[in-house]
Amino acid sequence: MVKETVQLKPTIENRIDSLVWLLDGKRVANALEYTFQAPADPASYSLIVSAYNKGNIAQKAVQITTGKYINWSVVSNSILKLQASSKFAGKTDVKWEVVSAPTEKYRLSASTSDTAMFASVDRGSFKLTVSSGSLVDTLLITVRQPDASPSPYIWKVYDYLPAPGQFVNEIPAYKAGDTYETMIAKAEKELVGEDASTVTLGGWGGYVVFGFDHTIVNISGRRDFRVHGNAFGASANPRPNAPFGGSCEPGVVMVAYDKNKNGKPDEDEWYEIKGSGNFSAEGEPWYAAAVAAKNDVRTFRAYEMTYSRPVTETPAGTPEGHISIKDYIQWSDNQGQQGFKIKNTFHAQSYYPGWVKEDKITYKGIRLASNGLDESGKGNYYVLYGFRYGYVDNYPNAHDNSGIDIDWAIDKNGNKANLPGIDFVKVYNGIDQENGWLGEASTEVSRGEDLHLLGKNIATINP
Template sequence: MNNQFKFLLYFSCALFLISSCKKEAAETPESAPAITGVEASYYVAVNNELLLKPTIENRVDSLVWTVNGQRAANALQYNFKVKDAGTYNVVITAYNRGNIIQKVIQITVARYLSQQTNTNTILTLEASAKFAGKNDVKWEIVSAPSELYRISANGAPTALFTAVTKGSYQVKVSSGELIDTLLVNVQQPEKSQSPFTAKVFDYLPAPGQFVNELPKYEKGDTYETILAKVSKTIVGEETSFITLGGWGGYVVLGFDHTITNVAGRRDFRIEGNAFGANSNPRPNPPFGGSCEPGIIMVAYDKNKNGKPDEDEWYEIKGSGSTSPENEPWYTAAITAKVDLRTLRNYEMTYQRPANETPGTPDGVASIKNYIQWTNNQGEQGYKIKNTFHSQSYYPAWVKDDKLTFKGIRLSQNGMDESGQGSYFVLYAFNYGYADNFPNNDDRAGIDIDWAVDKNGNKVNLPGIDFVKVYTGVDQENGWLGENSTEVGRGQDLHMSGINIATIQP
């Protein structure tokens, strides 16, 4: 075989192999494209732009967009914008060798009903007239600059909205096939807001060993001057503590804004002076020490007059609201034979003491029959004056000789763990109270979603403006004295950037 023939033979074989490879390559499909990075549905307003920019995995030769069956674009991204309200089906079709892949997106286009408000302010939203008379109206946030917002509704064409973060919030309103979109523009108010207590509206402690000391009573003080002292003590960032005295004593405070009820988070806390015991002789005890739980009531400024006057109060339903049976110290309390009754409609009346000194030279020996009390359970007795505090335990600025308080009386939580009257431990309830855990403990945080109405029904509050705290336990703890809730500043956790997950009771 000569060289020329060999060359022609080799050349023919090479052409055949190349042709075969091309044919095989043409017949073998590539890996199919995968379309991700876009949602199945969107909500947008008339004439607003929505940039759709999908992520395409694997090679693609062409990306075609159709809107309601009409070809709209051939590009890697598409800027959707229409002038008419309605529902639009957008189909993305990706092509490569041997593959055609589609993804369908539904875009609801509505006409905006725009409103404007400030951060941490309750705004009433109203749906358009076409929703009039509907009782199945659904409200939902479909676009927001953060998760720190709340929309509260009960099926009506109106809803309450508040947000912590400025920006634009898109709200979808729907009832059956009826759909609208509202745009709420949230701005920062001109006057800066504080996360801490801004005002004290009322204060009346029940008799207790720190009354007339926290704050300090001075001769001539009136209700107004004492209220000013309370305000100076617990308003603002740098604060101390006031006492609420024995069971029922209370304080009412407010903020310069609405504390937003953010879903899934604890929203605020009321500081106290609770702390844990250092040397509890009980082995492996639950948290306890000086825990003097204050019951918390909340309200929002429904009439928008800045005062807690005609606004409804709601109870923050704590873990001991109806019974202490689920508290970790319950079994020990049975053994200790403390009063474990929870009394929901309790009343207690204190009498001004007839005698302040026991007739001893130092004037600080205890007085067992000091302040007489009666309750609506047919019981009566006396509060003790101990050896550590010689001032009057009855609020000296109060002119009335009797003080009556009403509310919920929690189970007693204090136990003599020494068995000799020398070491008392006041145990914490699981959640829901002031002065119950140390302030830096997450369990001191309060979720507004724990609020219930006077009938015990859960309520859906957009936020709160006012807080009332009153001493929840009526108990004498030997030389330690009575349970008395102490209160410091209140704090909006969201404005402070503190994220504490809630629990579901």
């Protein structure tokens, strides 16, 4: 750090004819010594000294940083917590600003307090200022590469508990004796890496929690990550000019960053990705048709549903096999409703998670409006319509609307979270609906992707 002046005199081992000094590409001296005079404002310079001897050239480059910088260092794709100097303590009008950056793939999350958080996808030097009135400090953040390159895909599964559903105990397969830990490991085997397969979340509320080996940076104006499902569009929808729909089974998304830096989603606060239907479905293009079909289009923000272990897997007096059971799994919710889930003829295994020892399981979360319509009017062609944005297994994986913007995250009070990035993701099934012979809507989850590491730039929308 140069605050006033510095005299530079290189050590010369052999005879030279000339010594030339270039500051940011401009010749500033032709002498054996050079005195650098620091300007009043902080800055960074590239200084090259060239030694000439009988046509040969030797060069040395150095970086000079001037002014009263406060220096910070962090690896890429991780969160750096910034603390302003003590002179800003108690100030309520503190302003943080990036004044120069080598890339646009960074995030500064700050309020009017003396702390802020910074993260960058790319390495380089970033100059920031923190100010309050006439008080100003300049910060220089050096972002360096980590020892090991991060993976753009899911790295670890921390929790997995599907709600009762027709694919439960099949994807992934449950075997007698499997424990809670065993099934988490099986889900992890399916979801980790580029060649991820699929796991089911079952009925409403079923969930999976996973993480990445780095922080996914929240870059302004872009969608930051996506999680694959198996959504697809209807190929022969009889409804004219229908909005997008087919097999859309939206999973609600929650995100968190590793605030306590212990590598686990334990005490870290979860934030809700505010999807287009998280508060109401009235803005969805299929809403009027769903109302006309007498779907339950209510949205419950604090919903709870309890499933009971089925009394039987095969109706009395019938052989074991593909037999439908109407009153199969009893359920009740915190809205005073109750009923039974149906066992269909396509899946004979138990729909209740086989590794769960308890006879009742309760799930909590947002219950979205029912998006499935019988477009045939005869019970043989159901279309599950897509919500506009913000969910997993809601649009085909290649569609831009499968991308998630971390800037959609809100806290428990509904305020914008302004997160610098996220390390952990929770996805749970947001739909509770039986769709005739198709059975219940069940979110499926597959490969997770950091879009920035994959070099994919998908523009966001401002809800």
